[in-house]
Amino acid sequence: MPKFLFRARNANNELVEGSRMAASERELVAMLNAEGLVVFSVTGAKGSKTSKGGAAPAAEKTAKGSVRVSVTLQEIAVFCRQLATLINAGVPILESIDDVSEMSVRLSFKKMLKEIANDIRGGSTMSDSMKKYQSVFGRVFVSLVAAGERSGKLAKILLDLALYLENTVKLKRKVQAASMYPAFVAGFFLLALGGLVFFLIPKFKAMFASFGAQLPTPTLITIAISEFMIQNIPYLMIVFAGVVLTFAFWYKTSSGRMIMDTALLNLPIFGEINRKIVFARFFQTFATLLKSGNDIVVSLEVAARVADNAYVESKILEIRTKVIEGSTVSDEMMKMAVFPKMVARMTSVGEKSGKLDEMFEKISDYYTDEVDAAVVAMSSIIEPILIVSLGGLIGVVVIVMYLPIFKLGSAMMKQ
Secondary structure, X not given: OOEEEEEEEOOOOOEEEEEEEOOOHHHHHHHHHHOOOEEEEEEEOOOOOEOOOOOOOOOOOOOOOOOOOOOOHHHHHHHHHHHHHHHHOOOOHHXXXXXXXXXXXXXXXXXXXXXXXXXXXXXXXXXXXXXXXXHHHOHHXXXXXXXXXXXXXXXHHHHHHHHHHHHHHHHHHHHXXXXXXXXXHHHHHHHHHHHHHHHHHHHHHHHHHHHOOOOOHHHHHHHHHHHHHHHOHHHHHHHHHHHHHHHHHHHHOHHHHHHHHHHHHOOOOXXXXXXXXXXXXXXXXXXXXXXXXXXXXXXXXXXXXXXXXXXXXXHHHHHHHHHHOOOOHHHHXXXXXXXXXXXXXXXXXXXXXXXXXXXXXXXXXXXXHHXXXXXXXXXXXXXXXXXXXXXXXXXXHHHHHHHHHHHHHHXXXXX
16 A cells, blocks of 8 residues: 655644555545545655655746635636535545646636645645635635635635635626616616707707797706707816716715715615625624534624625624624624514524524525515616606606797687
C-alpha cells in the first residue's frame, strides 16, 4: 500500500501536514475528510508523482486584487456544484479548483480561480483567499465557506451555497418581472407624451396660425406648454440630470437611504411587494447561515446586510443586540411592527423545537411564493391604471387641439 504526503487544515484552522498509507489518493482524502480535515493537496511520498494540487506552479502570481471579475450568480452556483462534486469524490481542494477553473468559459473567472488556488498553496484558507474577491462572491458566500472549513463539511456547505444562489437568482428574476411591465408602460407613456408635445402640437399651431382666429383658452395653454418645453429643452434636461444626481447622492447617505427605504415599504401596491421581497431574501440567507453552523448572532449580522433595506436592516441589528443581551429572536420580533405576528410565532416555534433553520426556510419559501402571487396581482391592477392614464392624456390633448376646428366648423354652419 503506497504512502502519501498530505497538507490539510483542521477545525481550528491550523495547518496539518503528514503522511499516511492508503490504497489511493482519493481514499486518503476520504479518510482525512471523515476526521474533519479539509485536504488541500496530496502527493506521493517519494515526490515522483505530484497531484495537480501539490507544488505551486512556476508561473508568477498576479497582484492581489488586480483582476476585475464580472461573474453572474448562476455561474457561481455552477462553480459550487462542480467543486462540491469533486470534493465528495475524494479530489483534494487545490486539484478540484484547478479542474473547475479549466471548465470555466469566462477567462476573468478562470484567472481569479487560479489566483485563489495560488493563495491556498501559499498557506491561506479558501475563505481567506476569497475575501479579496468578496465583491464577486458576497459576504454570505465567504462566511459560509469559512464555516465549512471549520466544520470539515465544505462539500455540503458548497451544495447549500449552490441552492442558496439558485434561489437568489429566481428571486431576482421575480423582482425584475415585478418592475419590467410598469417600466415598459411608463416608458411608452413618456414616448407618447414627447410625440404630442414636440411633433403633434406644433403642427396644429402652424395650422391654427393660418386661420387667423382667436383660439380657445385650453388650446392656448397647451400650445404655450409645448412652446416652453421646445424652447427650453436643454435647460430642462440639465435640471432633470441635476435632480437625478442629487437624489442619487442623497440616497447614498445613511439618512437618505433610511428615509427612502422606509418609504418604499409603505408605498401602495409596490410597498407590500417590496416588503415580501426583503423578507424572502433575509430569511433565505438567515436559514442558510444557521444550517451551515453559524451562530445566531453572526447570522443576524450577515443576513441583515443581505436584506437590502436600511430600515429592516436596522431592526434586525436591534434584534441582534437584544439577543446578545439574553433575549430571543421571536420575543424581539413581537415588539416590532415591521415583522408580521405570524413570522414571530413561527420563529418562536423554531426556537422551542431547536429547528430554527428549518422554520426560517419555510418562512422564506412562503414569502417567495407570496412574491409570485403579488407580481400577478400587481400586473392586473397596474395595467388598467396605466392604460387609462395614457389614453386619458392623449384623449384630452386631442380634444383640446381639435376644439378650434370644431368651433370653426360650427361658425361656418351658422353662416
